[in-house]
Amino acid sequence: xxxxxxxDGAVQDQIDDTVRDAVEAARARIARGPSAxxxxxxxxxxxxxxxxxxxxxxxxxxxxxxxxxxxxxxxxNRRGSKDSQLR
Numbered sequence: 001x002x003x004x005x006x007x008d009g010a011v012q013d014q015i016d017d018t019v020r021d022a023v024e025a026a027r028a029r030i031a032r033g034p035s036a037x038x039x040x041x042x043x044x045x046x047x048x049x050x051x052x053x054x055x056x057x058x059x060x061x062x063x064x065x066x067x068x069x070x071x072x073x074x075x076x077n078r079r080g081s082k083d084s085q086l087r
Contacts, residue, residue, distance in 0.1 A: 031056030039063050 035051035038044065039060040046060055059067070 031058055 031054070033056050035055060035057045036046060036059075037051070039046055040058045041063040042060060044060050044062075046057060050061065051057055057064075
């Protein structure tokens, strides 16, 4: 049940769109192909154990962690409520 001027099901559509976008973004970040021996960003060697455990890895742990922090803060807010915008 939607409230105000929104049609029935509008809230669920927003939730579905948010989940779909998150899944697509996660799939886009999955590495493909052979693992790199050196980080694409800083050039430091990537340990063999990391290359074995994360197929297609292209970055060292430090650079990947920095990228993950950046991506976490770039989410789209579809809810539009004041509370969700303050987080």
